[in-house]
Amino acid sequence: MKRIFKITIVLAITATSGFVACSNDQVSDPVTDDGSDSIYSGTASVTQGLATTTTTNLFASGTRVAGLGTIKATDDTTWIVPAAVNYTDNSFPFASDLHNTYGETYTSATDALAALDGNDIVEIDSEGEVITAFVFADNYFEMYVNGVPVGKDPVPFTEFNSSIVRFKVAAPYTIAMKLVDWEENLGLGSEGSGGSAYHPGDGGMVAVFKDESDEIVAITGDDWKAQTFYTAPIKDLSCPTEEGTTRSSDNCDTADSNDGTSHYGLHWEIPSNWYEEAFDDSTWPDATTYTNNTIGVNNKPSYTNFTDIFDDNANDAEFIWSTNVILDNEVIVRYTVE
Secondary structure (H helix, E strand, O other), rough: OOOOOOOOOOHHHHHHOOEEEOOOOOOOOOOEOOOOOOOOOOOEEEEEOEEEEOOOOOOOOOOOOOEEEEEEEOOOEEEOOOOOOOOOOOOOOEEEEEEEOOEEEEHHHHHHOOOOOOOOOOOOOOOOOOEEEEEEEEEEEEEEEOOOOEEEOOEEEEEEEEEEEEEEEEOEEEEEEEEOOOOOOOOOEEEEEEOOOOOOOOEEEEEEEEEEOOOOEOOOOOOOOEEEEEEEOOOOOOOEEOOOOOEEEEOOOOOOOOOOOOOEEEEOOOOEEEEEEEEOOOOOOEEEEEEEHOOOOOOHHHHHHHHHHHHHOOOOOOOOEEEOOOOEEEEEEEEOOO
């Protein structure tokens, strides 16, 4: 017998924002890059160097270490890096596997759906319909619908996986997702790769939402909203710019390095109600779209096995992120399905 359940949780601000200690300053004090003329005067809290590890590894099976840490900024605030997540919160459901080398791997979405018994469906509205979301995230996601947690990524870092999230809801409804590009060098937004110890890896997320008739009701694109809340590594504090609510690091260096311990991170507090339906995201920037080649998914079975879903000829979903898919590491995206 199919069992549909409803999950509600209350989240502390520290669990959703990544922000530990508050400051009354709205704008960070200017920070001088040691011995240079580089000064930062934006709205972020500024950190420098490695964070203190607080969780050694969330997922021991992964090929890369998915740790967590804390780091203190120049304005005396303390931040969780790469992000405050609900990975160990058992009340927040894991997404079902579409392709997961540590769980179940399927060659088609039809096979993956056939393996589900209905217990995965999160009920938001009893009179609604079941919506099925197919998600590929580099690296990690947590999804809410109308403020209710409906699915989190079962693999925080690697190997790359894809997931199914199902929920019962009545339109209109708002999808809100926290996206995290994980890091091995905590607080520095980088990882070892290609012979470099400090490689600023990229992010990216694509999703397709279908109704009970297998019709697409939403896809990721530039009609979503996207805001960044953690940017690193920053080598020169004069390179980031802000215009309105757009936090841009497009002028910043993204080259690999073998000595990144002096690099900086920029942190912004996430609104406590960012995942709620009533949250006003109207002033946030539109999501930036990226090609499959830019994200680098053409050799990943967790994506290529399901191009009929993600690259539908009539309604092709796009990879989205904030304005910088390399340096921006914690991003919130939102979209309302009418």
